[in-house]
Amino acid sequence: MTGRYALTGRVVTMDAASTVHTRGTVYVDGSRIAAVQDAAAAPPQQFAGLAPVELGVTIYPGLVELHNHLSYDTLPLWQVPERYANRGLWQADPRYEQLVSRPMGAVGKAKTLIPAVVRYVESKCLMGGVTTTQGVRLISDAGIVAYYRGTVRVVESPRDHTLPAAASRVADVAAADRDAFLKTLQGNACVILHLAEGRDATARKHFTDLQYPGSTRWALAPSLAGIHCAALTEADFTVMHAHGASMVWSPLSNLLLYGDTADVAAAHRQGVLIALGSDWSPSGSRSLLGELKVAHALTDMRGLPFSERDLLAMATCNPAAMLHWNKAVGSIAAGMRADLLLVDGVGGDPYNAIFRATETAVAAVIVDGVPHYGHQAAMSTLGVAGGEEVTVGAAQQLFSFLPSAEHPGMERVSFASAKAQLQAGLANPPTYLPPAGAGLHAGRELPELRVARPHLPETGWTLELDELGGTGEAMRPLIGAGRELAPSGLMAVQPPLPLVALQLGEATVAGDATWFDALAAEPNLPAGLVAGLQALA
DSSP, X not given: OOSEEEEEEEEEOOOTTOOEEEEEXXXXXXXXXXXXXXXXXXXXXXXXXXXXXXXXXXXXXXXXXXOBOGGGGGSOOOOOOSOOSBHHHHHTOHHHIIIXXXXXXXXXXXXXXXXXXXXXXXXXXXXXXXXXXXXXXXXSOGGGGGGGSSSSEETTXXXXXXXXXXXXXXXXXXXXXXXXXXXXXXXXXXXXXXXXXXXXXXXXXXXXXXXXXXXXXXXXXXXXXXXXXXXXXXXXXXXXXXXXXXXXXXXXXXXXXXXXXXXXXXXXXXXXXXXXXXXXXXXXXXXXXXXXXXXXXXXXXXXXSOOHHHHHHTTTHHHHHHHTOTTXXXXXXXXXXXXXXXXXXXXXXXXXXXXXXXXXXXXXXXXTTEEEEEEHHHHHHTTOOSXXXXXXXXXXXXXXXXXXXSOTTGGGOOHHHHHHHHHHHHTSTTTTSOOTTTTEETTEEOOOOOOOOTTOOOOOOEEOOTTSSSSSOOSSOOOGGGGGGOHHHHHTTSOOOOOOXXXXXXXXXXXXXXHHHHHHTOXXXXXXXXXXHHHHO
């Protein structure tokens, strides 16, 4: 369905007044929301005589994620072998190199697999209700970024020039002095940067090095969205708030790697705006929907000062405000983009409902007014003809990608073929490329993975992979003494481990019977967290 239509259901707007329409109607005209109002009210004039679609759903804004290393979301959950004090230490661990960085490095250099990676990770976003995401980029050829201007909106390269692109890669060289880093902050609407990742003084020094020596001046600005901030103190959050900076919280990844997470209660007390990010599949949730559940379970366990509305704001209106996109996404109001997440059911508390929803309850995901994923029946009712069928748990779902917005050749790449190609590659070390004859899967021939690049020169482009360690791709500043933390020197003294076959990371929790057992085996998670997550499943 495109053009003009109306959806009736319970509507959780996430506007400043926290408006909830118990039975409301969202009127969509093209890519925009024309109106949202009580269903009993007279429709806008241009919708007169048009019957609204009613699917028995709660309508939320599409989820907005400000931190993910999406290329890595093809990998399985890493069984973290020990508790690390800071980010540089796990990057230097040969066990991380064996199971994460070297396999992903091979996949990232394989041109024929890049379309499969893109299709698979954007599909995971849709399955988790995400309409805007961060962290999918390529290097060496600017034209290659077009691969990611497809179905899900990417903050570094939005399709619309009215949305200011976020900067999310600040190389160590560019950040080697505070002036250069501050200039970067001042030249961008939003800079998404790993900051103080870890729990020790070494991690915190990445933040304190941003203060000019002998001065109260800091290389901070309202454009900064600091990822993790796990080592920061309440006094540090006071400084961040004074400069208008915000933070992106990834609780599951922090807990898995470091045994604890950011003091978000202190950040909240100091008025720092907080968003959520699932980080990546090696040490994070399957999607932002899953990370919402982690934030909810941890809030309950620790008595954090967040309502369910506050937590949902971290995945909707808060990140939209950080991007300066809050007039376009993150809430449901007239004039906004028609980015919508439809979830089964209209009963119970409207905010609690999304935390208890599984991927099987995602009735539809709409981006710019176009339904791209959801229940087969709902998608048919919404006017979607054709598409790719997929089973998620017990639910029969449908993908409908948008070929007109995708890079040439991507229309030939189905979710199933991408999944099969990636699994065949990950199971084939040391190249991690699909072996000859790997086109057969489950007894039937898969669509050929063909890549049309008529206007792109062969210039050695690869996926941008920023967690390889020692590559110069680190996404945090190394200033002054902080330079000694670069993992390249640490990695050189430890011999590599032999490469092994890997399983493709599952796209959903609902489709993975082993997920909670794998989490329960992780040594660094606090007692009770997995049980709390299971209660929300």
